[in-house]
Amino acid sequence: MSEYNNVRFRQSGQSESEIPIEEEFDDKKKASSSSILAGLTILSFATRFYRIDHPAQVVFDEVHFGKFASFYLKRTYFFDVHPPLAKLMLAGMGYILGYDGHFEFENIGDDYIKNNVPYVGLRALPAALGALFVPLTYMIMIESGYPIITATFAASLVLFDNAFICQTRLILLDSMLVFFMLCTFYSYIRFYKLRSREFSNEWWFWLVTSGVFLGLTTSVKMVGLFTVMTIGVAVLIDLWNLLDIERGLTMIQFRKHFAARAIGLIVVPISIYLLWFYIHFLILNTSGPGDAFMSPAFQETLNGNIMNFQSFEIRYNDTITLKHKDTSVFLHSHPERYPLRYEDGRISSQGQQVTGYPHEDSNNHWRVKPAENFFNTSRPENDTVKHGDYILLEHLNTSSNLLTHDVASPLTPTNQEFTTLPTEDKSRYNETVFQVLINDGDSDTIWKTKSCYIRLIHYETKVALWTHELALPEWAFKQQEINGNKNNAEKSNFWFANEIVGKNITEPLEPKKPTRQIPFLLKYLELQRLMISHNSGLTKPHPYSSGPINWAFLIRGISFWTDNVNKQQIYLIGNPFTWWLAVASMAVLVGVLLADVMSRRRGIYPIMDRKY
Template sequence: MSQAPRRRAVNPKEDCEQIPLYPVSSRSQNTSLPQTNVDYSRSSYDALALKKDSEEARKPYWKKKETLWSWTTGGLLVALAAIVRFWGIGFPDGVVFDEVHFGKFASYYILREYYFDVHPPLSKMLLGLAGYLSGFDGLFDFENIGDKYVDPAAGLNVPFKGMRSMPAVFGSLTVGVVYWIMRESGYPVAISAFSAGLILFDNLHVVETRLILLDGALILFMSLSLLSYIKFHQLRYRPFSTAWWAWLSSTGFFLACTLGCKMVGLLTFCTIGTAVVWDLWGLLDIKRSHPLTMEHFSKHFLARTICLIVVPFGVYLSFFWLHFKILNRTGTGDTFMSAAFQETLMGNELLMNSQELRYLDTITIRHKETNMFLHSHVDRYPLRYDDGRISSQGQQVTGYPFNDTNNNWQIIPTHDIPDSGRGRICRHKDIIQLYHPMTDSYLLTHDVASPLTTTNQEFTTWPKADINSRYNDTLFEVVLVEGFEGEPWKTKSGWFQLVHVPTSVKMWTGLGTLPDWGYKQQEINGNKAHQERSSTWFADEIISDESLVANRTGEKEVKKVVPMNFFKKFFELQVLMLQHNAGLTADHPYASQPIDWPFDLSGISFWTDNVDNQQVYAIGNLLGWWICVLGLSVFVGIVGADALARRRGIQPIEDHLRNRLYNNTGFFLVSWMFHYFPFYMMSRQLFIHHYLPAHLSSALVAGSILNFILTETINYPVSVAGTTTRLRPRLRAVITKRAAVVLGILSLAVVGMFGFLSPFTYGSTGLTPTQSGYEQKTSFNLDPSL
C-alpha cells in the first residue's frame, strides 16, 4: 500500500474543519493527534469533540454525501431484512415448537384469563396485541405441534400470519439498529452494513423472528439499549443537556423493556452497568485536566441512578400492572398463586367453593406441588430395607394420585369444643390429630428414618386402641401459609404446613416413589428443613357426613373479588418466576450446552413433515457465526500483543486507534461476555436460542475488528463537542478497493451459506439428498426420520 502523506500540524486556534485529501495512515506513521483540552475529558477516553456551531454550513461535501448514502443503506438493509423474514411467513400453517406456549399465552390476554409463566410479560402482551389487532378470538388452544391454524371443516381460521408479523417487524428493525450502532460508533457504511448483514442473513435470527416467539422483541430492545447508551456517551461533553437526558432516559427505558421480555435482560443491565461504573470512575479522577467537584460528580451519579435504576424499575413495574389489569379472570395459572392472589381473580372456582373447616370434619388433603393425596392403607413398611436399615414396620403413609376412600382423614380436636357454632372451627396454629377411619388409626411421625430419605422422619399411623401410649407423637400443628391469629382453616384456599409438635418436622413429599412393596406410590416423610417450600398442603374437600350437617350454620358464603396490594402481587410473582425458571432442569433432546453455541454445533428441530421431507430446523449461519468467533479471538490476540509490545516500550497502535479499539470494541466484548458466560452457571434447561443476544454482540465485535484490519484510519471524532471544547482534526475512514473486495467475498459467502441452509429456515422446500445428508457431515441433531 502506498504511503499516505503526513498531515500538517494543527494549530488549536485554527478552525480545524479542514479535511486531508487522503486518509492518514496511522499505522505506517507515528503521527500523534494534538491533545484535546475539553471540559469533562478523560485521558483514557477518545476525546472526540465536534464543534456543533454552524456545522451544517461548514460540513464538507463528502460528509453530506456519506450521510445520504448512510441513511439509504440503512433503509435498504431494513427493507431486505423484512423481505427475508416475511417471505413465506404463512408456512408452516400449523403450530411450530414454542408457539405451543407463547401462542397460548397470547390467547390468554385476549380471553383475559390468568396464566403463569417463568418469563416477564412484555413480549407475550405484544403477541397478544398482535393477535387482537389481527382479529384473533383467543379460542384456539395451541395444544400440539403441527395442529393446523386454518381448517374450514373444523371452522378454524386463526390469523396466525398477523401474529407472526410482529416478531418479524422486530427482527427487521433489529438489523437497522445494529447498522445504526456501528455507524454511531464511527465505522464506515460498508463495515456497518457487514455487521448488520451478519444478523440479517443469520438463519437462527430469521427463524426466531418469523414465528410466535419472544426473542424478536428481546433482541430489538437489547440492541436499542446498547444504541441509546452509545448515543448518550457521545454527549459526555455536554452533560445535563436535553439530548443528554433524553438518551440516558431512553437507555433506562429500553433496559426495562429488555428485562420485561425475559429475565436474561438482567445481563443487558450488567453490560450497561459496567460501562456506567467505568464512566463514573473516570469522572471521579482528580488527575483529570478539569477535575469535577464532588458536588458536580454527585449530580452525575444521581442522574444515572434515576435514569438507569429508578426509571427502569418503574417501567418494569408498569408491565406487570398492565399484566394484572388485563388478566383479571380465573385461568390455568391460579394454582401457582397464593390464596390472597386468587381472591383477586373473577370466577376463581377454588375460592368460590372454599369452606371453613370444623372439628370432626372428614376431609381429603393434597400436596400443593405434586397434587398427591395424603393416603394410608393396611400394608406396612418392610422390617428391613435393601440397604440394611431397620424400619418401625408401621402402617404405610404415602402420596396417592387418585380418589380413594383411603385418602379420608378426620380432624380430631385436642381440646373441648362446643356442640355447635363457630367454636368448632379449626384455626391457624391449632393443635390437632388426624384420624384415618379406614384403618382406625392416627397419623404419627417419630424419630425413625424414612424409607428413601434417610435424613427425614418416617410417617406412619398408630392404632386407635393403643393411642394413649403414643398420644404426643400424634399431635400436629396446623400452620396456615401467611396466616394470622384466629384465621379459619379453609378448603381449597387454606394452604398450610402440618408441623409435628414434639419434633417440629413438617410433613413433606417430593418426587421419590417407593419400591414395589409401596406400590410405586410417593414417599411421605417429615422434613427438618423449615424453609422447604414443598411442605405445603391444602384441604381439598369435605367428605359428606350427615351426622355433622346440624353443626353447620348458615349458607355457604358468597365470595367476591378481594383486592390485593399491587406490590404484594408483584413480588409474589417474581419469586415464583425465579423458582420455576431455576427448576427447568428436565432433559430435552434438543437442549445444548453453552460451549457449543459460539461454534454453531447444535440446533433445534421446530417442525417436521415426513411426507414431503420438510423440516424447520433452528440453526445459525455457520460461516457468519465462525466469522464472529474469529473476530472475538482476533480482538483478544490484538489486545494481548499490544500489551506485550507496550511492555517493551513499543507503540504498535496509535493512541486514537487504541482508544477506539479498547473503548468501543471492548464495550461490545463486555456485552458478549455478560450475555454468554453466565449461562455456564445455570443448571436449567438451555437451548441455542439463548445465545442470540451474545451473538448480536459478537457481530458488532466482528465488524469492529474487520474495520481495524481492512482500513488505515477511523472516522474521527464521533462525539459532540462541549461549548468550551478545543477541537481536534477530523479523519475519515476510507474503504480501499482491496478491502472492498474482501468485504464483498465475505458478504457473498455469508449470503450463500444462508441460502444453503434456507430450506431448514423456511421449511417450505423439500430437502435435497445433499441437505438431508448434511446431518452426517455435521453435528446437527436433525429429525432422524428425514
C-alpha cells in the same frame, strides 16, 4: 461563522474561504449515509416480508406464543417462563386485527386459513421489528465513530443472515428481544457521547431512554439480563473514570452522576419491568390452564376458579382428607404395624403404620379435634380452625391419634417415625399435638379445603409432617413413607385438606364467593419465583437439544417446519460467512488484546491509549 469554527480552522491552518468546501463535503457525506441507510432499510423489509404468508400453518414455537396471545385476548390465565411484554404485543396486534383468540395453536402444522386466523398480521409485527435490526445496526456503528463503509458492511451482515430472517418472520419473541436490545445500545451510545454536556436536557433524554429500552428488553425474555450486565459494566467503567481526581469532579458532583445513572438505569428499568406484570395480572383475571402452577391463594383471585366454589372452611370435629402438595398422596393409616426390625437391623416402635396412599380410601379419613390444653378456653364444636391453632388428628377407622416421636423412620433414619396412639391413652398426649401453620396466613386466617397450603408442626419435637416418593417394602404394601422432617420450613412440607368428608357430596354449594384480593407485589413475587424455578429446569438436556458450540460453528440447526407432501422445510441455520467470520474475528481480537497486554508488561505499547 461561529467562534468555534474560527478557532477550529485557525488551529488547522485553513482559511475561512475553505469552510464552505468542507461543509459541502459534510453535507454530501450525510446525504450519502442517509441514502445507504434508506436502501438497507428497504432491503431489510423486503427480505423479512417476502412470502411471509407461507406456510399458512403453525410453525415451531408459534404453538406457544400464538397460544399465549389467544389466552390474553380471552383473558384466560396461563403460565410461561418468559416475562409478558412480547406476548402482550402479539395480543395487541391480534386485537387491532379483530382476532378474538378462538384458535389455540395446538400443533405444528395446524392450518391458519381453515381456522380463520389473521396469521400474516400477527407475523407482521415481529417481521417489522426484525427488519429494523439492519438500520439500527448501521446507526449504532455510525454513532460509535466507524466510517460509512464499515457501518454498511456490519448492517449487510445482519441483512443477509439466514437465522435472523427465519427467526423474525414468525410469531416468536426474538424480534422484540433483539430490537429492544439494539435500541438500548444505540440510546446508551448517544448518552455516552454527551458526557461533555452533562445534565443537559439531551443528556437526560438519552439516559432515561436507555433505561426505558433496558426495561423493555428484560420484559421480553430473562436472557435480556445479559444486556443489563453489558450496560452495567459500561456504566461502572464510566463511573470509575469519573472518580479519577484528574477529572476535577468533587464528590458532590460524582454523587449527582451516580444518582442520575441509578435513576435512569435502575429505577426506570425496574418500573418498566413491573408495569408489564401489572398489566398481565389486570388482563388475565379468569381461570385457565396456568392455575395449577400458582398457589391456592393466587388461584382464588381468578374468576371461575375451583377455589371459589369448592373451598370450605374447616371446623373442629370435621372429618377431612389430607393430601401432600408435591406427591399428591393422602395421609393414610391402617391397623398393620411396623416390623420389629428393619432390613438394616434398626428397631422400630412396632406402632401402627402411617403411610402415603395415592387413592381414595376410608383409611384416609382424619377427624380434626382441638388440643384443649393449648387454648385459654374450650373451643365450640363448630368453631373454625385457624392459623396457629393446635390440633389432634384422629384416625377414624382405628380410633387413634396421629403421633410422632424420637424414633427413626423406616427409610430415612435422620427423620422421625410417624405412628398413632389409641385415643383413650392420655399418657403421651403432648406427642399427639400438632400446630396448623397456613402458608402466608395470620392469626385470623381460616383453614379451608383446597385453597390453603399448610404445614403440620409437631408440638414437642418441632418436626413437620413430610413425605417423599420412596416406597416402603411389602410389609407396608409399598405405600409411601411418611416421616417428620427436622427442616420444618421447607416448601416440600406443604399439605392441603382435599375435602371435608361428606360435605362436598351431601351439602349444596355455598353462594358464589367474591374473588380474593392480593397485593400486586405478592402476586408478582410468586410468579417471578416460579419463572426462575421453571427456567432453571429448561437447562436439562433432551435428544433434540444442541450445545452453544454447535450454534457458533453451525454444526447443527433446528427444524422449524416440514411438509413431507410438497418436500418443503423451514430449517433455522445462520449464514456461514457471517457466523464463521464473527467467530474468527472474536478469536483475532482476543489474540490482539492478549498480545497488547503482554507487550505492555515489557514496556512496549503497540496499541496507543485512546484520549478522551
